[in-house]
Amino acid sequence: MWAVFRISLVLFMLGSSLWASSLSPRWYIQEADKKIVINVELFLSSTCTHCHKADAFFQKIESSSPWLHVTRYTIDKDKSDLKRFNQLLEDQQMSDFAVPSIFFCNSRWVGFGTDETTGKDLLHALNYCKEQIEKKGKLTSANVNVLRRWANANLFDAGMTENPTAVKYITVIALMDAYNPCALFCLGGFFALLFMQDSRKRQILSGCLFILALGVVHFIQQVYTSTFFESLPWLRWPAALVGLFTFYMAGQYYRHRSTSNLFFLLALLLGLMLQIYQQTCLMNWSYIFQQWLYNQHLSNKNIVLYQLAYQIMYLVPLIFTLILYVILIKIKYLEKLKQRLNTIGLLYIMAVGLFLIIYPWALSNLLLSLFVILCVLIAGLFLSKFNSSSHTWKS
Template sequence: MEEHHSSRVRKDAGKSSVEPSSPEETGFVVHFFWGSGCPHCKEEKEFLNTVQAKYPRMKIIDYEVWYDKEHAALLSKMAAAYGITTAGVPVTFIGKNSVIGFSRHSKKELSAFFQECSLRQCPDPADIMSGSALIAKAPAVSGESQAGDVECTEKGKAVYIPWIGNLDSSQMSLPVITVVIAGLDSFNPCAFFVLFSLLGLLIHAKSRTKMFLIGSVFVFFSGFIYFLFMSAWLNLFLVMGQVDLITKFAGSVAVVIAVINIKDFFLFKKGISLTIPDSAKPKLFDRMRKLLKSTSVVSILIGTAVLAIAANAYELLCTAGFPMVFTRILTLNNLSSAWYYFYLILYNAVYIIPLSIIVILFTVTLGKKQLTEHQGRLLKLVSGAMMLALGGVLLLNPTVLSNAFISFILLIGALIVSLAVAFMTDKLKPS
């Protein structure tokens, strides 16, 4: 089997195309699309190598699609020619047939197709894609349930989400990663500082309604600004494509930010520190005081929105690594635009949960609970440890993030280590 591409993949006028092969020369041609690190793709590769000994006139042309943008585009083009939607890899095209995924069922189907094409002439899928051969638009044979994201497909039940599509219950890695990373990112010391300060000033107004209104608007705009910020990262990574260097860059930035956050636990605000600078705090407090004097609901809403935008400009520096890591992980999956933004919305919905809880508790208790400096430093240690783990994985082996169990163990391990370090540090402090 030819690795990544074959001599029949050529570049013409800057575009990748497949040169139709001669049935007389090769017998029949199989086009096999796979992803690096996909276990089901590996299984099918082994199966194809075994079958090739039985059919010496069978020619297999394979394409890695997760890290090769041209091959991914070629898969989309060939799938469109067959009238199918590729929901995962591996995807195999043979004659007029296509098979998505790999299982016992698809193994039998592939064997039947190979047998059929060995007895009679089958068109090269490249000819079908170029339009020189025609097929009926029949549903593809699927060895698996089609998921909403292009990952190794596994047999499982699909859940339909309106306007988004099917989500395979066996492919929960990306949703799990989304919730976990967003949950970590949501404990943002900078965001907590601004919100606690704002609500603290509002206590003097002695109006729970005003406190809840301003707090809620602040939280909403914080999430909205974060969504726009992440959308910018997402589109930047999509334009750059699935280039390994971009993944390394995102991982490197995450590691640097993680190290600075971990440093802040031990040496708070000494040296380089990703916190709201003291020089910026007077301006933020001045905006907060102006809100207290506002009586018009419209002016309160506008003032709170402006404050949220100004505060978030500083807050982004605190945990910029998490959005960058997450959006890069997202673009390593070949999803539709609807799915990309679904995950961004899910991320930001999780992100604002702790801030919303703070607003509710502050409104009910009128500010009896405050965030201490020690708690802020602990948040930096935990977020730094987990960001370090994610950044390290992006640098060393990003494919492991497609495994929900490994991703969960990785993040839980980082949490345990950071809490253990915090506990030991407190114990070793002189009385």
């Protein structure tokens, strides 16, 4: 047992070190009077209409924002400009040469719609970067994570050609947010907890606690993005403790020991941790909605109503899934699969617990989640069959 603990501790320390991100040098300048100047590198093409819009936008704000230093590159006119573009793309681990591309504060923003949408988002991000550097004295990895996710969300908004109604936009984005590829670990954890419960009452309570945890984290990371990413390093030890608690509960469950109240606590904690690390995914649909909401020029009352509608719509699929599961699981055919589902659920939460101990940021990885689910299904079916054969042989 101590050997397992020591190995887990070593893996935990290794996983913690992997989160550190290296920042590209000199994205800003601190002048003699301690004023901050943000360096912006704008890559354009002479034949690109959107590039002309982006260039005009920066020309307009440069005069009123002396803290901006904009360097322009025309990649179809100068080979050295193209080389510089390639260098920055390699730094960002990207390979597409789409323009306009705007680099600042170790983030890349692609495309440009209008001054009222993309321009407003860019200015908001530039001000955020400047304020964070002034406040902390440096550009932190948490700040870069926020900016990169805003940039990724802005790419979707800049590419929109239609103007959907508020109801349509909220519904579509919320559903895409709920079913995004990074959410697979979270969805698997939801089903695993339901598989491990026998009574309908316990299934409903566990499911509701899990959904509640998801909703709280989702709202916080969407509205308080900077605070969320700054808090992530501090959540490393709590994540590991939840992982250890998950293993403890798995052991109690396997031994058929009654731990109903603790199991409800596990549902709440797993919901919190799975959602926290799911939201580190680079493609975050809630930021797309947040940028759209920011550009709508709504009253405070309407902002609250739209925000509430989005959060509810985000949780509706899971609530519907819970209701459907509770109804269908009583079907005779599915009741026959009860032992197999119990085993699959047990193995899955153990896998999640292991990731929480070793490297919780992996919980937003699509390919890894598919691999884990496949392995758990195969192992669960094999163990269920083996246990059935053992019981038959003993009898």
